[in-house]
Amino acid sequence: MTALVTENLVKRFGGVQATDNVSLTVEDGQLHAIIGPNGAGKSTLIGQIAGEIAPDSGHVALLGKDVTTLSVFARANLGLARTYQITQLAKEFTALDNVLMATNARASHNFSFWKNAHDDSDAVSHSLAALAKVGLLDAKNRTVAELAHGEQRQLEIAMALATGPKVLLLDEPLAGMSQGESAAMIALLKSLKGRYPILLVEHDMDAVFSLADRISVLVYGRIIASGTPEEIRNNVEVRAAYLGEEATA
């Protein structure tokens, strides 16, 4: 089944065409990367897929279901999990509590007022497993404020994984990372690849070309090329518009 489809998405902000007829497909088990220069409309596109921004026209389908009019939390409950370019975490919470909040989203309609969230051994062990997956198990009792930037990025991924996602939407997971942190994150993304359909927005070209099954290039809100890393590397238009300097250097 196709994990995620956008069909002719259009979004204008005043005179700016932030998303211009964007159609893309993330197949099951595929890692589809979106690259594009700053201001290409990547964040606007992600916002429309996640449900934070309503498109002017077009559709978004998740696992074969049209979700264009669904709210952010309804899409999340269908299995769409995301990370943010700028980390969005509960700062006063410990790493574990952040993940517990995500774990509790698995049964979001089950309002429980009574039981201590930490006494739910199922939820706690599920959360610890998510922390372990991203290598943050030792940091479980540290608050977000005490975590390094790279660890906060890893925590974002742990939270996305803890919701039991069917599709991952990763918005620049490598943003602002040191070289060492990047290497660890790329290894983590490699381990997720194939297990989840992933839509990855990323600036780091080396990472994108080593990870992606498919790459779409977004320029001024429009997809100017879509294909395998090899095809994108050799695409004349892409080289001119975007990869230019890097490719000739």
Next chain:
Amino acid sequence: MKLLPTAIDWRAPRTIVAIVVIATFALLPVLVGDEGGFYVKFATRVLIYALAAIGLNFILGFGGMVSFGHAMYVMLGAYCVAIPAQHEITSGWAHIAIALAMTTVIAAGAGAVALRTTGIAFIMITLAFAQMLFFGAVSLKEYGGDDGLTLATRSNFALFDISSNAGLYYFAFVCVLVALYLSWRAVLSPFGLILRGSKANTRRALALGHPVFRYQLVAYVLSALACAVAGVLLANLTQFASPAYGAWTLSGELIVIVILGGLGTVFGPLVGAVLLLALEEVLPTLVEATLPDYKSNWMLLLGLFIFFIALALKRGVFGSLRGGKQ
């Protein structure tokens, strides 16, 4: 530093203060003896304000919702005693049941509208609802209008006799203990975790799949219910209900109590209520004794005190103490 302990540490300053405060309240009527009727009534008022503040703290401290209209639920609770009493319904359980039912309906409606907004708009809308209810009560001519309604007798709680001041005191004390326990449980439950998480980062909570609005609305209604019970008790203490109970100044006082005690601590509102009401009682007398010419300016001192607490102890008096295991 973490805001909430996950388990009680019996040697932490917060625990010790909490135990001392609760023990003092438990023994107060015995300590002041038969001559201490004034103190018992005063302490009952403190407990009633604390109960309302515990309710407000549930959404203000843990949910980040600054309601500037919670006094309306106190007033509503008071009228749910006074109006039925006018019609010869004197059962306290009936009064509480009516208050809880009325409050659930009104809070669900007001909350559903107010929670469409956040920040300043939320403050203004909650204030607007409180003002509407305030003037609604003023317009109840057959129930005293502006002047309010007096109660011939206190509510009849069958097994719990509140006709004596000590009886009412202990009834209020038990209500506060129950509210403290319930809010402790709720805050640490998955519901509380998500409520606190939504306060810390609403965007993230939504992206995880939590219907934040529903959580906030449920919390808002629960918090209003605590205020309504406080209103039922207040009407019994003063044997009176009036629109003044829903005045915006009382809503403001509740916010001050919550912040003074320690925003987002379960026990803070009780400490805040003790401090604020004690100061309001002591300062006028103190100023009159020392500077008789300035006796009407005692609120200046109160303002200064709140100012310094806010400045020096950002997390309130109780909130600044070290908590339990983290």
